[in-house]
Amino acid sequence: MSKKYSLHSRAGFLSTKTVLFLSLIFSVLFTQNTAVAQDDGIPTDEATISAGEKLFKANCTVCHAVNDKVIGPALRDVHKRRNLAWIQAFVKNSQKVIQSGDDYAVNLYNEYNKTEMTAFDFEDAEIASIVGYLKAESAKEIVVATEETTTTxxxxxxxxxxxxxxxxxxxxxxxxxxxxxxxxxxxxxxxxxxxxxxxxxxxxxxxxxxxxxxxxxxxxxxxxxxxxxxxxxxxxxxxxxxxxxxIGVQQGYQPDQPIAFSHKIHAGDYKIDCNYCHTGVRKSKNANIPSPNICMNCHSSIKTESPEIQKIYAAIENNEPIEWVRIHNLPDLAYFNHSQHVKVGEIECQTCHGPIEEMDKVSQYAPLTMGWCINCHRETDVNTKGNDYYNKLVAKHAEHSKESMKVEDIGGLECSKCHY
Ligand code: HEC
Ligand code: HEC
Ligand code: HEC
Ligand code: HEC
Ligand code: HEC
Ligand code: HEC
CATH class of the missing domain: 1.20.1480 (hypothetical protein mp506/mpn330, domain 1)
Incomplete structure (x- = not known):
């Protein structure tokens, strides 16, 4: 402000036209300045933005994406819709903001069928880093997502x-x-x-x-x-x-489940990541079936009146697990490890489980026979990129073969690898 005044006083020496012209330019500059001032607090340095990205991916992507509406709104340009302080208050406790009667918050809440956003115990700086990340993402062009998963x-x-x-x-x-x-x-x-x-x-x-x-x-x-x-x-x-x-092959097996849980709604329509529920799939042998607590992250506020959702509450109240019927089941004599295939091998779930995200009710897609495992090990290249462990093996393999290194070349056909 003081800058502007001093400028006007100096302008007194100049002609009125020039004064008008100059003040026009400076008022433009000045309004741009306020815009920058409003952004104050939103970090722009790369380290903070990448910290924000981590926080966002770990806590928010279940319900938000930058460009798509998921369970909550797309967060592209959210820094233009709301100022940082508002966002910080909302993320810490959205219900408090809504109950305070904030028009914007109340309308948004109603628009999203009164879905309660989780409250986050974050520092202001942490939320600022998330907004910094969102702002950086908003500056990028929208990329049309290619539907890789459906074709795998x-x-x-x-x-x-x-x-x-x-x-x-x-x-x-x-x-x-x-x-x-x-x-x-x-x-x-x-x-x-x-x-x-x-x-x-x-x-x-x-x-x-x-x-x-x-x-x-x-x-x-x-x-x-x-x-x-x-x-x-x-x-x-x-x-x-x-x-x-x-004998024992159950391809197509599609039992009724105790709760009408639909992968089409959750993994398809709402694009919830498989890892969010099947928490073990990237780090252990078993993929895990989610406990009712994971359902409650959302269903403490989504569709609470539905009789199917009431069954989740009942399970938690009675402290009983939901008795999901197991669909995929190898005999005990065979050893199969998810993380080896999903994380190391980078094989998509759909290669073995089919288009789960289109299934209202899961059915067994692959035969799960020994022949099925072996065929794939014969045909599939080992995913060696970025994996130092494989460098020596690849070099050895190249000495005596012109073909790419398949799983069978690293012992994928040895009985003891799959049988205890
Ligand atoms: C359980 C789902 C859920 C999670 C997790 C979640 N949100 Fe939300 N969020 C919502 C919903 C739903 C709304 C719409 C308002 C409402 O219903 O309360 C919303 C609204 C917002 C808004 C206002 C958007 C706008 O267009 O004005 C911001 C900002 C926001 N969320 C940020 C975050 C951040 C940051 C995180 C992670 C730290 C997060 N949310 C995690 C569900 C969620
Ligand atoms: C919101 C939580 C949730 C998400 C997200 C989710 N699942 Fe599931 N999944 C479940 C539940 C609950 C069951 C058990 C009930 C059933 O079979 O429908 C299950 C069962 C399965 C089964 C059958 C397990 C068995 O008994 O053999 C497979 C395979 C599976 N999910 C794969 C996936 C894949 C692949 C994705 C991602 C595209 C995914 N799931 C996303 C909750 C989830
Ligand atoms: C990340 C959020 C989220 C999680 C976690 C989640 N759901 Fe859902 N669920 C939804 C949304 C969103 C809908 C669709 C609500 C609608 O149709 O308005 C839904 C719908 C449903 C429905 C259909 C309800 C009806 O009557 O239409 C059932 C049943 C259900 N979920 C069961 C589960 C179970 C069981 C779990 C845990 C294994 C689970 N959900 C975990 C978000 C979630
Ligand atoms: C290479 C094939 C393959 C891939 C890829 C794969 N699975 Fe499986 N999945 C299996 C087999 C085989 C079983 C049966 C395991 C058993 O009975 O021990 C299974 C079982 C399951 C089960 C039942 C519970 C359990 O742990 O046994 C779930 C849930 C599941 N898979 C989810 C997933 C998800 C989610 C992904 C992707 C992130 C995935 N799977 C990728 C082959 C695969
Ligand atoms: C879609 C293809 C595919 C299918 C189907 C498949 N695998 Fe694999 N498997 C792989 C790949 C790729 C690797 C190599 C992963 C790596 O880089 O370590 C692998 C590795 C393995 C290994 C480790 C081998 C070694 O020498 O380190 C075992 C054990 C294994 N698979 C068991 C099984 C069993 C049991 C089944 C059937 C129930 C099965 N696989 C089905 C692709 C497959
Ligand atoms: C890539 C993994 C894999 C390798 C390698 C493998 N098997 Fe198997 N084997 C399986 C799976 C999975 C089953 C269970 C198939 C089913 O239930 O239909 C099985 C089943 C069997 C059975 C049938 C048992 C029964 O009760 O039905 C025998 C016998 C067997 N394997 C022997 C062998 C021998 C011998 C070798 C080595 C030459 C071998 N397997 C290598 C995965 C493998």
Whole structure:
């Protein structure tokens, strides 16, 4: 302010036009200045922004994204909608701000069906770093997300289709064969009729024309009996072998669950990360099924009246676990480790579990047979990038092979790797 006054007093020496012009420029500069002053407190240095990014990803992405509405609003440009102090108060305790009668907060709360945002016990500086991160993100162009996850299951689907395809081709071929036989038969009878009506046939031709095809003799012939016996045993063998290999295979198993939990709503529509509920999947053998407490992070305020949600409350009140029906289940003799595949191998959940985010009710997508594990280990390259542990192995492998290093090359087919 003082700057502006001193400027005007000096301007007295100049012509009025110049004064007007100069004050116009300075008033523009000045208003821009206030904008900067309003931003004061929002950090712009990279270290703080990256600290803010960590906090945001660890605490907020369950309900917020920068560019998309998730459970809460998209936070792009939130620093332009609200000032830092308001955001700090709201993040610390949104209910307090709403109850204070703040119009903006009340409207937003109603717009989001009275979904309570979690209260965070953060320092002002921590919240400022998050806003710094959000501001930096808001300055970036919106990138249209490519739908990678939905296509990753593609290979698996493609590899399952051929067997069905082969069946269809076989059936079509069979039908065509029968048709050809029938048409041939008709042609023969027609030709015979035509020939027998002709008088000027030689003795030899007449013999051929009147020759009858003895079906009975053919059926009794050794060659035919041998062939029939062979086909018959082949069919029996094939179905018996198929049967043996599908004992215990539960592909497609889709039991009812005690609560009508939908992955389509949670992982699909609301894009909640799989790790948020299946907490072990990146760090241990087991993926874990979430405890009711995790559901309560949201359902203490979302859809509280729904009878399905009431079942969660009942489980917590009675201190009983929800009895989810297990779908995927390897026999005890086999060892499978999630983090090895998901974290080290960087395999998408959908490769093995299918499009879970589209399922209202989960079903077992893969056969989970030994052949299924082994096939993938034969076909899949080891993910070696950024993993020093593999550098030596890769160099060794390259000495005697031109092909990329598959899981089988690091021992993925050894019995003891999968069997205790
Ligand atoms: C359980 C879900 C949930 C979590 C977790 C959550 N929020 Fe929210 N947030 C909401 C909802 C819902 C709203 C809309 C207002 C309401 O319903 O209270 C909201 C609103 C906001 C707003 C106001 C947005 C606007 O457009 O004005 C800000 C800012 C905000 N949240 C920041 C955060 C930050 C920062 C975090 C992480 C530290 C966070 N939220 C974590 C659900 C959540
Ligand atoms: C909001 C929590 C939540 C999220 C997010 C979530 N799940 Fe689940 N998941 C569950 C619950 C609860 C069950 C048990 C009930 C059921 O089978 O539907 C389950 C079951 C499963 C099962 C079957 C487990 C069994 O019994 O064999 C698989 C596989 C699975 N989830 C994969 C995923 C994948 C992949 C994602 C991410 C795309 C995901 N989940 C996201 C809560 C969640
Ligand atoms: C990150 C937030 C979040 C978590 C965690 C979460 N849910 Fe949900 N859930 C939602 C949202 C959002 C909806 C959709 C509400 C709507 O349709 O308005 C929903 C809907 C539901 C519904 C449908 C309710 C109805 O009647 O329409 C059920 C059942 C449900 N959730 C069960 C669960 C269970 C069980 C868990 C824990 C394993 C869980 N949810 C964890 C956010 C969450
Ligand atoms: C390489 C294949 C593969 C990948 C990738 C994979 N899973 Fe699994 N998943 C399995 C197998 C096999 C089982 C059965 C394990 C058992 O019975 O011991 C299983 C079981 C589960 C279960 C049931 C509970 C448990 O721990 O046994 C859940 C939940 C689950 N997976 C979630 C996920 C999620 C979430 C991801 C992605 C982050 C994922 N899975 C990635 C193969 C896979
Ligand atoms: C979609 C492909 C895929 C499927 C299906 C799969 N795996 Fe794997 N598996 C991998 C990859 C990739 C690795 C290598 C991970 C790494 O870099 O260490 C691996 C590694 C392993 C290892 C460690 C091997 C070693 O020498 O270190 C074991 C054990 C294993 N898998 C068991 C299983 C079992 C059991 C199943 C079936 C229930 C299975 N896998 C299904 C891709 C798969
Ligand atoms: C990549 C992992 C993997 C490797 C390597 C592997 N197996 Fe298996 N094996 C499995 C899985 C998973 C099952 C369970 C399949 C099922 O239930 O259909 C299984 C099942 C079996 C069974 C059937 C047991 C029963 O009760 O049905 C036998 C026997 C067996 N394996 C022997 C072997 C031998 C011998 C080797 C080494 C040549 C070997 N396996 C290598 C994963 C593997």
């Amino acid at each position: 299951g593609g290979d698996e689907v493609a590899s399952q289709e051929p067997s069905q395809f082969v069946n269809i081709v076989m059936i079509v071929l069979l039908v065509v064969l029968v048709l050809i036989l029938a048409v041939l038969g008709m042609i023969i009878t027609m030709l015979k009729k035509y020939l027998s009506q002709k008088d000027d046939l030689s003795e030899e031709d007449r013999e051929i024309a009147e020759q009858t095809f003895d079906v009975g003799a053919l059926v009794k012939s050794n060659a035919f009996l041998g062939l029939a016996a062979f086909v018959f045993t082949a069919i029996i063998m094939k179905s018996a072998i198929d049967g043996i290999f599908t």
